[in-house]
Amino acid sequence: METQLWRERLAPYRLAVDELVVKFNHVKQQYQDARMYSPIELVSGRLKRVSSILDKMRRKGVELSQMEEKIEDIAGIRLICQFVDDIDTVVEIIRQREDLVIKTEKDYITKSKPSGYRSYHIIAYYVVQTINGPKRLEVEIQIRTMAMNFWSTIEHSLQYKYREHMPDDLRERLLRAADAVDVLDNEMSSVRDEIMDAQNSNRQKATIISDILNNIENLYYVANEREVTKIQNEFFQIYRQDDITLLKRFNKQLDIIAETYRAQNPQNMQEGL
Numbered sequence: 001m002e003t004q005l006w007r008e009r010l011a012p013y014r015l016a017v018d019e020l021v022v023k024f025n026h027v028k029q030q031y032q033d034a035r036m037y038s039p040i041e042l043v044s045g046r047l048k049r050v051s052s053i054l055d056k057m058r059r060k061g062v063e064l065s066q067m068e069e070k071i072e073d074i075a076g077i078r079l080i081c082q083f084v085d086d087i088d089t090v091v092e093i094i095r096q097r098e099d100l101v102i103k104t105e106k107d108y109i110t111k112s113k114p115s116g117y118r119s120y121h122i123i124a125y126y127v128v129q130t131i132n133g134p135k136r137l138e139v140e141i142q143i144r145t146m147a148m149n150f151w152s153t154i155e156h157s158l159q160y161k162y163r164e165h166m167p168d169d170l171r172e173r174l175l176r177a178a179d180a181v182d183v184l185d186n187e188m189s190s191v192r193d194e195i196m197d198a199q200n201s202n203r204q205k206a207t208i209i210s211d212i213l214n215n216i217e218n219l220y221y222v223a224n225e226r227e228v229t230k231i232q233n234e235f236f237q238i239y240r241q242d243d244i245t246l247l248k249r250f251n252k253q254l255d256i257i258a259e260t261y262r263a264q265n266p267q268n269m270q271e272g273l
Ligand code: 0O2
Pocket: 048, 052, 056, 073, 106, 113, 115, 116, 117, 121, 151, 152, 153, 155, 156
């Protein structure tokens, strides 16, 4: 196939990758906007390289004409989670989506591959709009934890380097490392509540601080400069104490001050104050 033809044939897959990366990032964003924990930590996507497609076709004895139906991972999306339990949540999110129709699911987490590889794979149908009309194609979605991703990225590079000739001792070490990843994921799951508490309180603190700064900025428009400077200095003092209860209380006081000004000068107040 000519380079140009490859480009044309792969273009819808590139579009699918681009669209799904945006969509899954939006899922993450929606959780964050709702101040909820997002089961998706990171989203990435890739179009399989032509050389990798050809390699896989050769390995599986696939003809060029069968490429689209037999090579399921030309468009690949990877969803990285913090905890193993998040994987089930993400799988459920995908099952519920109307733009993805699941063809197959492969659970390499309950039963890892002989190499030690762990990940959850979904092959799904997805429709993209092209100038020639809608095109339904297959995408592979890999869902795994950060630890699993670390292992598989390293192992993938080594596989690439050694092909079928990976030295036995290296294979053994990778298997041991895969076990260590499993232990790490389980350990992290067992302290999940504590980690999530810490992350929640960090998020909460960041939100309060941004509310306070927003309030102070808005007061600049309506209060006199001396008063705002005094409020600002007070904020810095409270901020240094690193106490979320004090920050919350201070923010409430600012709300009351802002409310008073809003009642006095409704036309001067910025939206949101
Ligand atoms: P690349 O370079 O990532 O694109 P099957 O017929 O179902 O047995 P298939 O189609 O290879 O075989 O499906 P499988 O086994 O679910 O693998 C799909 C992809 O998962 C692979 O694509 C890899 O990305 C990843 N994967 C599977 N096994 C391993 C493994 O042992 N180690 C690592 N690091 N990744 C793995 P490709 O085309 O093989 O590779």
